[in-house]
Amino acid sequence: MESDFPRVTNVILQVHTDEVWNIAWSHDGLYLASASRDKNAIIWRTGPSAAHEAGPHQDWTPHFVLRDHPYPVGCLAWSKDDSVLLTSSDNYIKLWNTKTGVCINTVNEHTDMVTALSWLPDGLGFISGGLDCRIIHWEADGKPHDAWGATALRITDLAVTSDFTRLVTVGMEIQPRLPSTIEVTQSRGAPDGDAPTPSGGNPSKGAHWMIVFDLTTKQTELSICLEGELTSVKVSQNSQYALINHSPDEIHLWDLKAGRLARKYTGQRQGRHVIKSCFGGIEGKFVVSGSEDGNVYAWHRDTGALLEVLAGHGEGTVNSVAWHPRNERMFASCSDDNTIRIWEAPPPQLSIDSNLHNPSRTPAFPDKGKGKPQQRWDEDDVDSVSDSNATP
Template sequence: MRLPEREYDSNPTSPHFHHRANSSSLSPSPKANGHRSRGPVAKVELPGATIYDDSYIDREEYIRLVIQSLRDIGYIESAATLEAESGYVMETSRVADFRRCILEGAWREAEEALEHLGVAEDDGLWEAKFLISQQKYLEYLETGKTTKALHVLRNELAPLHMDPEQLQPLSSLVMCSDAADLRQKAGWDGAHGSSRRRLLVNLQSYIPSSLMIPPRRFVTLLDQARLRQISQCVYHNAPLTSRHFSLYADHACDTDLFPRITTAILQVHGDEVWSLEWSHNGKFLASASKDKSVIIWSVGLNRNPDISLHQHLQDHPFAVGCLAWSLDDTILLSSSEQYIKMWNTETGICIRTIEAHTETVSALAWVPDGSGFISGSQDRKINLWGSDGKLRDSWGITAIRITDLAVTPDFTRLVAVGESAKDPVLPTPRGDSVTAPNTNRNGNNGNNPTPNGARTQEHLMIVYDLTTKQPELSVSLGGQLTSVKISSDSQYALVNHAPDEIHLWDLFTGRLARKYTGQRQGRHIIRSCFGGVDGNFVVSGSEDGNVYIWHRDRAILLDVLTGHGSGSVNSVAWNPRNAQMFASCSDDFTIRLWEPSSGLAHRTADVQSHESEPGGKGKGKSREPWVEDDPASRSL
């Protein structure tokens, strides 16, 4: 807003409404910020209306935002000097008065000021008044002035004809026992908290932004620019800190910091390795194998730490398919056909063996609050267990033979994938279905129907409401669905879909958001995952023995990582505490750790290979590490 020769413009609602500040408003007080006044500042006249001849940025808007930013960070005298020198002011006296009225609780003056600030009925005048009256009502209740609060409810809030669903919760607050109870039930922090400032932010949307600049507007624009640069950096894998971003240059991550080099090969399992799971603290990696064992590896978070075999859990009757760490990492779950085992991760002792399913347990997931876990099986059952291993609840018989499931981090949904059949599934004592298709390795169901064609296959993703256990969404897809992972913000489900696709489903809209292609998956279970500092990568193994990495939002294939031997790369897992490390496991009996090439040094190993003796007792034998042809890799 430029300072014209006249003291005050007669049209305060104009987007270019100006007023002339007097000398006292332009020259800082001698006491301001502890500085002495420098006297009147000469106004600078510049040609044109933009900040540069070839720029589209309006000079007035730019200067007003700079003034706002200077005030926000404490440079009050500099802001006043810039107002005087440029002839623009951040906001008019009426806007400043309105801001003061809200922050001081002068409600009647604030309501009157709304119309003077250009807020008309069509622009949401009644909604804005409702917000002010609601704040007034809550503050009266907070101070125990119930009669005045009821007067506001009946004579100010109710006549605004707002949605009754808004009024009912407000009226029930009259019954609150005290101020603390009121604040808890209303989700409101009181007159002396931040509620008035939040009210001012909410009212901002009803007032023309040319009059009342949104708070921290310059910082908002810079954040938007930074997020735009991040979205264009397909290898972005750096945290949002000042150390990784500068206003002096556009952001671009160094590709040498992207994990694409094998830094260790863990080679102790005696057969195909099917599944991997990192502990929540990122210090341990669990691997499950066809050799009927689980290994817990100690990896650590530091760059190039020693790797050691922490526990070798061998007491499984069959090959091990699934793993799940408890929230505090003290318990590891493993599944072996219809059995679930609970292990003490420190001692390696089996706490409990659970046999409640009649067919292969194909999915295990701890609930986000750590109170228990959920199991899913090809017997179509989903069970909820307590952290003590006792059954707490069950979904009963579901619509699908479950291949995998996951719980959203916000604890609202369960997403399950699998195969349905129109005819009933009749379990045998061994847990095999008399109508089940051929079973491939990894517990994967084949695609061949029974010879008489009685079985009709349908592959479904079902999203359940965790509270009601009722399906919110059921999607029928053409190929087998072998795994599901949920993004950290609970919005996306990542589903491996055979043949040769990975799908990203938006759980908020119920729509397919992305497809990732290039990897090979036809008959084996492949488990993909999200990765990176913001979960902005999708990583998957493949039946061609490679690891594939895509940019999540742009679906660009970034890398195809080679190194594993023949057979499928069955599972990948990104370290939750180290954004520059992930692991992969393969039919070649090995696990590989992948990290950036920048600053790479060899890892060292202290690994004991435990080979089974008759009777199931292990015998320790040291295995010396060896170096691959790639000098940056180390095998254990």
């Protein structure tokens, strides 16, 4: 039910000393990783009940602070068994043992910033993409397996479909033309929801594309040219839809099987920054995104209706959101205000009347719910935390 939507913040994680750019839950839901401009990643540990239900007394601790990154940390990816966490720092990729917090490998095959990391569904390796136009397939231990070679796309994000058949990439073209099966352009002034129209002209240099590759053959299955920057991509659990943050101020839902735009979501603000959205709720029925106005926005996936505008973060952009993999009533968000917020559904005793679903309002309880104390971690509480002792 919509009344179960996570609109209450009960925990604020406040150890990072600079903007928090990315977050990712472990598959078992017991850990949350965060990546920051402060050149650190943190693995946060939650109480066991948090993986199964939204309990009022969760324990949150910064389990490991992963230091020794030479530059700000941008990307995160958990291995299938949660034993390894990948982090990226400019063109470096680090592999961390999540049981010890020790860096077990550092690789730097990319020659420009790594912008995307994705483990393969079989857990036997991972794929990286970067602004150097390269896609690299790695073994699970960090040894290069093979590569796509140089593509014509400065990759800003990528995702592997759950059915292990496709690699979906987004980025900016550097060549005069890409091989394409579909070319579309969109008018910025078109009414919301209008389908893209075919374009007979060649896309200009610097156009932005979604390219879908066959994961086995590395051949292009689908290529779609769009106006505006494409900053992130998430694929639905059923491998049918790709959710793409599209600047300015739109999120697009693409049907990968039909090769068409299925829906647009509007209301949030995105013009200059990388923002990562996600699916959430039962069967991924919600779409959730941060925004440059400091709020979190949520829509109904199938109707496109704006359901929630959640205030609470401070000034700056809400950069990334991540839905809990086991708890359908919980997600996390991170922001330029140096914090991570954990959002949960209101406790049963708080009846939410229908007027609270008006998308023009902010939630009645942006910071805490009655009867559920808000927990706050700050940097003064991290003295006893185990730091990584790896060398660069």
